[in-house]
Amino acid sequence: MTLRRAAAALLLLTLAQVGTTSCLVRRRVITRRGSTAAEKLLSADQAALRARIEGIYKAIQNLNATVDLVPARGSAEKAQITEYKDVRGYILFRKPERIRIIGLYPVVRNKAFDMVSDGSEFRLYIPAKNRFITGPDEVIAPSPNKIENLRPHHFVDALLIRPQGAGEAAVLANLTDEESANYILHILKAGAGGAPKLDRAIWFDRLDLRISRQILFDDNGDILTDARYRDWQTYDNVPFPKQVEMIRPKDEYGVVMTVVKMEINRGVPEERFALERPAGTQLQVLGKPASKPAASLEDTRGEK
Numbered sequence: 001m002t003l004r005r006a007a008a009a010l011l012l013l014t015l016a017q018v019g020t021t022s023c024l025v026r027r028r029v030i031t032r033r034g035s036t037a038a039e040k041l042l043s044a045d046q047a048a049l050r051a052r053i054e055g056i057y058k059a060i061q062n063l064n065a066t067v068d069l070v071p072a073r074g075s076a077e078k079a080q081i082t083e084y085k086d087v088r089g090y091i092l093f094r095k096p097e098r099i100r101i102i103g104l105y106p107v108v109r110n111k112a113f114d115m116v117s118d119g120s121e122f123r124l125y126i127p128a129k130n131r132f133i134t135g136p137d138e139v140i141a142p143s144p145n146k147i148e149n150l151r152p153h154h155f156v157d158a159l160l161i162r163p164q165g166a167g168e169a170a171v172l173a174n175l176t177d178e179e180s181a182n183y184i185l186h187i188l189k190a191g192a193g194g195a196p197k198l199d200r201a202i203w204f205d206r207l208d209l210r211i212s213r214q215i216l217f218d219d220n221g222d223i224l225t226d227a228r229y230r231d232w233q234t235y236d237n238v239p240f241p242k243q244v245e246m247i248r249p250k251d252e253y254g255v256v257m258t259v260v261k262m263e264i265n266r267g268v269p270e271e272r273f274a275l276e277r278p279a280g281t282q283l284q285v286l287g288k289p290a291s292k293p294a295a296s297l298e299d300t301r302g303e304k
Contacts, residue, residue, distance in 0.1 A: 041181050041206040046172040049185050049204055053211070054163040059238045062094040062268045066261040069103060072254045087112065089257065093159070094268045099152045100275065116275040117152035123275045124150065132277040135286030149251045158227040158246040161202060161214055165189075169196065181206040182213075191219060211241075223249050235262040 069087040086106035093099045097119030103112040115124040117137055124133040137153050164170050164187055171186045183204040191197030198221060203213035210232050216225040225248055229241035240262060247254035277283060 039207055041176065042209050043206075044183065044204070044209055046170060046185065049172065049183060049202075049209070050164055050170065052204075052209065053161055053185075053202060056211075056239055057160060057163050059265075060095075060160065060240075061265050063091070063240075064093075064263040064266065064268055065091040065259055067091060068258045068260055070256040070258075071103075072256075073252060091155070091159075091257075092268050092272050093156065094273070097153065097156060098268075098273050099156050100273050101152060101155060114275060115150070115152050116273055117156075118273070119153070122152050123277075125275060125278065125281070130281050131284060132281040133284045133286065150253070154225060154246065154248060154251075157216060157225050158214070158244055161211060162200075168199065176206065183209075197221075218250075233259070233262075235259075236264040236266065238264045240264065 067089045069089040070085055071087060088104040088106075088109060090102045091099070092101075097117065100114075100116040102114045104110065105112045111127050113124065113126050115122060117123075120137055122135060122137050125131075126133070137151055139149050139151065167189060169188045171188065173184045173186065175182045175184055183206060185202045185204070186198060187200045187202070188196045189199045197219060198217050200217065201213075201215045202211060203215075204210065205212040211229055213229065214225070214227045215223055216227075218224050225246060227247075228245040229243070230245075231242040232239050233242050234240075240259070243256065243258045245254070245256045
């Protein structure tokens with residue numbers, strides 16, 4: 001044994017003896033979620049976690065939810081966020097991409113907004129401003145007016161966690177320290193020139209292997225959507241989080257959705273997704289100047 005190894009062995013032996021005979025060694029119990037006792041962490045491999053995502057995604061064909069909403073404007077980067085509490089909302093969804101979201105003002109419960117999307121085009125009605133906005137589901141050129149960047153599919157991305165698709169790859173990371181214990185499944189897809197890019201990251205809490213967070217990225221690696229999931233429940237035999245927090249940092253808005261009532265796979269008829277332009281409203285087609293108020297509903301039948 002070399003002198004260096006002998007010294008290291010002597011040091012370890014000395015420390016072990018100190019640990020049994022003095023107060024110089026302190027053991028700490030790592031607790032999580034406010035527990036006073038240590039909780040066992042669960043283990044899973046990439047295949048098992050991918051199967052969890054796919055199972056939940058395939059189980060939901062449609063949903064009809066009543067939710068409490070807390071919309072917010074601003075961003076953490078600008079260090080200012082304004083919240084609007086006690087907004088009642090209704091969310092209708094049907095695969096593949098039909099969604100309608102209605103928001104009611106606090107107390108009086110008058111309609112604050114009504115928006116609908118079929119996956120390619122969206123429509124947004126704002127009664128207080130007498131405005132009816134239409135445009136493509138994707139934001140081509142972001143507007144300084146943040147409400148014009150609002151899209152129903154942002155909610156679809158947050159509410160439904162897509163599994164790994166064709167042409168995508170996955171990399172699993174174990175991020176466990178004293179503060180948290182998570183598996184993170186990074187989903188990669190081909191970017192410009194075929195180079196891989198990070199598309200989204202899905203977090204699993206190792207206390208129960210439930211999905212706790214999902215982050216969607218743009219082509220530059222900036223965050224598009226940061227969604228957090230809490231208090232998973234079972235609705236109509238399908239697991240779904242009771243609370244979903246969605247943050248859109250680049251669009252400078254977010255919303256916390258708390259389920260009041262949820263119906264899954266009971267059917268949502270096509271007519272529930274119809275949103276016509278009310279007579280007298282000012283039409284704005286994004287990318288074009290605003291039009292004059294509509295004379296009647298019939299005048300808008302062919303407008304896009």
